[in-house]
Amino acid sequence: MTQKILTVAAVTLLFITVSCNQSESKNQKIETTTSKTEVKKAKPFKLLVDNVDNIGSLRFTLNETGRHEYAKIDKLPATFGVGEFTLEFWIKPDATFPVGYTPEPQVPYPDKITDIDHWATHPAQLVNWADTDNEPYSMTSWWWEGNWIIDGFARGYGHRDGTIGVQMYGGGRLRWFFDDGTGPSEEKGFVYSVGVYPATETPSLLDGKWHNIQCVRRWVGKSAAQLELWIDGALIATTEIPTRVDMHTKYWSGDWGIGNPPGLKGWFIGGEEQASSGVLTEYDWHQLDDYKGLFDELRLWDRAKTDEELKNNFDKAIRANNKGLVGHYSFDNANTPGRYLVQENINKEEGQVMSLTKFGLVNLSPENAPVK
Numbered sequence: 001m002t003q004k005i006l007t008v009a010a011v012t013l014l015f016i017t018v019s020c021n022q023s024e025s026k027n028q029k030i031e032t033t034t035s036k037t038e039v040k041k042a043k044p045f046k047l048l049v050d051n052v053d054n055i056g057s058l059r060f061t062l063n064e065t066g067r068h069e070y071a072k073i074d075k076l077p078a079t080f081g082v083g084e085f086t087l088e089f090w091i092k093p094d095a096t097f098p099v100g101y102t103p104e105p106q107v108p109y110p111d112k113i114t115d116i117d118h119w120a121t122h123p124a125q126l127v128n129w130a131d132t133d134n135e136p137y138s139m140t141s142w143w144w145e146g147n148w149i150i151d152g153f154a155r156g157y158g159h160r161d162g163t164i165g166v167q168m169y170g171g172g173r174l175r176w177f178f179d180d181g182t183g184p185s186e187e188k189g190f191v192y193s194v195g196v197y198p199a200t201e202t203p204s205l206l207d208g209k210w211h212n213i214q215c216v217r218r219w220v221g222k223s224a225a226q227l228e229l230w231i232d233g234a235l236i237a238t239t240e241i242p243t244r245v246d247m248h249t250k251y252w253s254g255d256w257g258i259g260n261p262p263g264l265k266g267w268f269i270g271g272e273e274q275a276s277s278g279v280l281t282e283y284d285w286h287q288l289d290d291y292k293g294l295f296d297e298l299r300l301w302d303r304a305k306t307d308e309e310l311k312n313n314f315d316k317a318i319r320a321n322n323k324g325l326v327g328h329y330s331f332d333n334a335n336t337p338g339r340y341l342v343q344e345n346i347n348k349e350e351g352q353v354m355s356l357t358k359f360g361l362v363n364l365s366p367e368n369a370p371v372k
Contacts, residue, residue, distance in 0.1 A: 056368035057090075057296035057331050058356075060270040062097070063126050068276040068290055069358040074266035077300055077326035081247035084225075084304035086324075087164070087215040088314075090369035091149060093129070093293035095206040099171040100128035102145050102289045125289050129206060133170035136193035143167070143177060143189055147289045151276075152267035153179070153251075162251030163191050164267070166215065168291065170199025172206035175237070176215045178227055180245035194227045194239045202236055210294075210369050212314040218304035219244060233314045235307075269295065269354075277357075296369035298354075300327030317371040329354050332368065 060069060102125050132145035146167035153163035163179040175195020183190050194215070196202040205211050216228040225244050229237045256265035263279035270276070271290035303324035305313075318328060356363070 055331055055364045055366065057092075057294045057365045058270070059294055059363050059365040060291050061362060062292055063271070063290050067358060068271045068278075069356075069363060070271045070276040071269040071295075071354050071356050072266050073269070073329075073354050075353075076248065076252050076267070077302065078248065078253075079302040080300045080326055081252050082249065082302065083244070083246070084219055084302075085217050085247075086299075086301035086303065086305045086310075087150075087166075088213065088297070088299040088301065089150075090210055090212050090296045090371075091205070091291075091293060092208075092210045092296075092367070092369075093168065093172065093205055093291070095172075095208045097292055098128055099131050099206070100124060102128050102130040102132065102147075128289070129172055129292075130169050130289055131171050133173075133197065133199040135197055136195070137184055137188040140186055140189050143191065143193065145169070145289065146175075147291050148268075148270075148272040149174075149291045149295070150267060150269055151271070151273045152256075153273075162247065162256070164215075164247075165191075166213065168205070169195070172204030173199040173202055174205060174211075174213065174229070174231065176227075176229060178217070178241075180241070180243055180247060181250070182241065182243045182245070192227060192239050192241055194229045195237050205231075210296075212369075214305070214310055214314065216304050216310070230310045230314070233311045235310075269298075294365055294367060294369075296331060297371060298327070298329040299325060302326045315371055331364075 058071060063069065103122050130146045134142035134145070136142055146169040148165065148167050150164065150166040152165070153161065161179055161181040161183075163177055163183070165177040166174065167177070168174055173196065175193055177191040177193060179191045183192055212230075212232050214228075214230040216226075216230065218226045218228060220226045220240065223242070223244060225241050227239045227241060228235060263277045264273055268276055273279075276290070299318070301324045305324075318325065318330075
């Protein structure tokens with residue numbers, strides 16, 4: 001294998017479900033739901049905001065063990081992933097955090113939870129930007145260490161079938177993963193990698209600037225596909241795969257996998273899905289490193305954008321008549337009292353929203369990605 005959403009004028013908004021985080025601003029109103037049976041459990045509440053005129057992007061902060069903030073999309077546009085696609089977003093990683101070791105879990109996994117070693121909840125996993133740069137396909141766990149921006153796969157169909165993931169590694173570099181059910185063997189880690197190795201051959205994104213990320217699946221030849229990574233209008237890496245699978249029908253809809261726990265279906269943004277949600281079906285520690293920084297302008301296209309578009313239009317704002325744009329999550333103009341974020345509103349599918357968990361006012365930044 002070779003490695004190498006329209007600006008919404010009338011914004012539709014979404015309530016955020018938040019796990020208990022009592023230290024919030026005076027501008028918040030809190031509704032709590034109490035129950036006699038929930039004596040020692042954290043009570044869920046809705047976070048209502050009176051004055052949020054100046055929101056531009058999401059801010060993911062340093063997490064605590066067992067308290068990971070994250071965004072989540074349970075329902076993707078019906079045509080996204082059926083054929084060619086482009087996943088696009090903007091990030092501004094927080095460069096004030098250090099680059100360093102992010103310990104992987106104990107291998108082999110211990111039989112007793114009491115035997116899990118001290119790396120299981122080591123603070124370096126949360127604080128550091130991962131410096132690890134394992135060679136892709138060199139071992140099963142080559143991709144385990146890294147800071148997750150997007151994570152989702154259809155658990156239950158196979159080892160990592162239905163995977164899509166975007167991760168920072170190697171001291172601020174970026175790569176994405178994909179598996180349409182035909183990925184590498186277990187010994188090679190199950191997933192296709194679209195990134196640069198060694199990582200130092202591409203610039204670090206820990207430079208205090210915004211960066212546009214575009215992950216593309218494009219048809220090549222008669223039956224193959226090419227996976228591409230574009231950063232700021234430049235082609236960074238490609239990986240050719242032999243198949244063209246309808247990802248939406250097979251993996252990215254319904255229950256997202258046979259026997260997949262309800263809490264794990266969909267795409268997670270801002271962290272690894274199991275560690276973020278607490279639905280730990282394969283391990284019992286809050287391992288796998290989270291993203292820290294700003295996130296904006298998530299766009300889902302049901303086509304592979306042309307090279308010219310990827311090079312020249314990456315910093316352009318969404319306007320009318322955008323061919324193939326089937327999903328767009330922007331975080332501007334959330335100025336309706338008691339409400340927060342933009343619901344995907346291009347094809348107006350019911351339930352196609354982004355929910356936020358364990359968010360507070362600190363997670364809403366006034367800064368926008370530099371689109372024009």
